[in-house]
Amino acid sequence: MEPPIVLSCLAGRRVHLGVCGSVAAYKALDLMRLFRKARLRVSVVLTPAATRFVTPLSFAALEAEAVDTDMFAAGEGAPFGHLRPRAVADAFVVAPASATTLARLAAGLADEMLAAQALAFSRPLVLAPAMNPGMWANAATQANVRCLQERGHSLVLPVLGRVACGEEGQGRLADLEDIFWALLSKLCPQDMAGKTLLVTLGPTREPWDGVRCWTNLSSGRMGAAVATAAFLRGARVLAVAGPGAPRLPGGVERHDTGTAREMFAAARSLWPQADAGIFTAAVADYSPLPLGEGKFKKRQAGESLSIAFSGNPDILFHLAAERRIGQKVVGFAAETSDLEAQATAKLEWKKADMIVGNLVGGADSGFAGDKNTVFVRDIHGRAESWPVLSKADVAWRLLDWLETL
Numbered sequence: 001m002e003p004p005i006v007l008s009c010l011a012g013r014r015v016h017l018g019v020c021g022s023v024a025a026y027k028a029l030d031l032m033r034l035f036r037k038a039r040l041r042v043s044v045v046l047t048p049a050a051t052r053f054v055t056p057l058s059f060a061a062l063e064a065e066a067v068d069t070d071m072f073a074a075g076e077g078a079p080f081g082h083l084r085p086r087a088v089a090d091a092f093v094v095a096p097a098s099a100t101t102l103a104r105l106a107a108g109l110a111d112e113m114l115a116a117q118a119l120a121f122s123r124p125l126v127l128a129p130a131m132n133p134g135m136w137a138n139a140a141t142q143a144n145v146r147c148l149q150e151r152g153h154s155l156v157l158p159v160l161g162r163v164a165c166g167e168e169g170q171g172r173l174a175d176l177e178d179i180f181w182a183l184l185s186k187l188c189p190q191d192m193a194g195k196t197l198l199v200t201l202g203p204t205r206e207p208w209d210g211v212r213c214w215t216n217l218s219s220g221r222m223g224a225a226v227a228t229a230a231f232l233r234g235a236r237v238l239a240v241a242g243p244g245a246p247r248l249p250g251g252v253e254r255h256d257t258g259t260a261r262e263m264f265a266a267a268r269s270l271w272p273q274a275d276a277g278i279f280t281a282a283v284a285d286y287s288p289l290p291l292g293e294g295k296f297k298k299r300q301a302g303e304s305l306s307i308a309f310s311g312n313p314d315i316l317f318h319l320a321a322e323r324r325i326g327q328k329v330v331g332f333a334a335e336t337s338d339l340e341a342q343a344t345a346k347l348e349w350k351k352a353d354m355i356v357g358n359l360v361g362g363a364d365s366g367f368a369g370d371k372n373t374v375f376v377r378d379i380h381g382r383a384e385s386w387p388v389l390s391k392a393d394v395a396w397r398l399l400d401w402l403e404t405l
């Protein structure tokens with residue numbers, strides 16, 4: 001499983017992962033791998049019950065910097081191992097969190113290592129419970145959950161489904177990606193809190209007949225990186241996504257669309273709520289004139305075929321024209337040649353505040369892949385060419401720049 005985003009600015013940040021005695025404990029190994037692939041440093045603590053499900057050795061093999069189990073163990077850091085996460089970790093995530101550990105944390109008990117470390121910890125604590133639906137629904141567990149939320153801890157709630165014992169209900173550990181997002185947002189500055197960002201992303205799909213369409217190769221990854229980075233920095237994000245755009249954090253308000261006109265209608269209705277819009281979508285400039293619901297047959301055309309197209313609205317251009325004072329507009333320009341000149345011309349005629357140009361077709365740039373090589377220009381005359389960066393890092397830097405517009 002690959003992490004959905006890897007941000008250079010978070011490399012080396014330290015996470016303490018607590019694991020409780022639940023069948024879902026094995027999933028903590030995958031979570032640990034996600035954290036490592038996201039270039040975070042990870043230490044681990046297992047409750048005594050957790051060691052019956054997974055071994056400390058497994059976490060050590062995945063490069064955990066320390067794996068604590070026993071509060072009274074001798075060795076490095078003893079006797080103050082319960083204070084080490086407090087001293088070094090930027091965030092503490094407990095996944096899976098059992099009913100017992102939730103009760104311990106709510107009551108402030110410190111009778112085993114995980115609970116003692118959590119009680120001493122003063123930075124963000126994220127709890128992802130997993131248990132039998134009956135145990136989850138129990139009034140005692142629910143009271144503990146409310147108590148922990150009221151104290152400001154983040155809970156990634158269990159989801160509905162079949163749990164290990166075969167019962168159906170709420171109790172399954174949340175998706176690892178959702179736990180990952182919750183943790184990552186705790187490591188990011190919340191400098192976009194209070195802002196609303198509109199992002200368009202992905203391709204559009206223009207139907208031609210009942211089975212065929214006109215589209216392009218946009219993966220939506222650049223826009224997904226922008227939406228995700230803004231979300232992690234505390235913004236409210238309104239994402240208008242074309243077909244096949246990647247998964248986004250659950251907290252992003254996603255609006256799925258198909259055609260350019262649908263994307264335009266969705267973006268236009270959301271635009272008044274936004275402080276800024278970043279238009280990364282590869283919108284079809286023209287749509288084939290549709291041939292109806294059925295499948296077009298070759299015999300209707302003969303040897304060659306001409307298709308008529310009609311123009312689509314330019315979403316960026318229209319929303320820039322309709323913007324209220326203070327709303328910022330960032331456009332993208334995917335080009336195959338003369339990048340700087342083409343991007344600069346687009347900044348002017350689309351009346352954007354900033355344009356991000358990239359050459360499509362290169363190995364480290366464009367629609368597919370995780371990397372991009374961009375040229376950025378804004379209306380204040382500032383221009384920069386950036387080296388090859390991951391799309392996540394391009395997104396992060398664009399948001400930094402957006403703040404200065």
Ligand code: C5P
Binds near residue numbers: 200281285315317
């Ligand atoms: O003119 P061009 O398609 O190259 O412009 C690219 C920029 O304009 C991108 O930001 C893209 O999202 C936006 N655009 C749009 N609506 C269109 C065409 C492009 O919002 N119909």
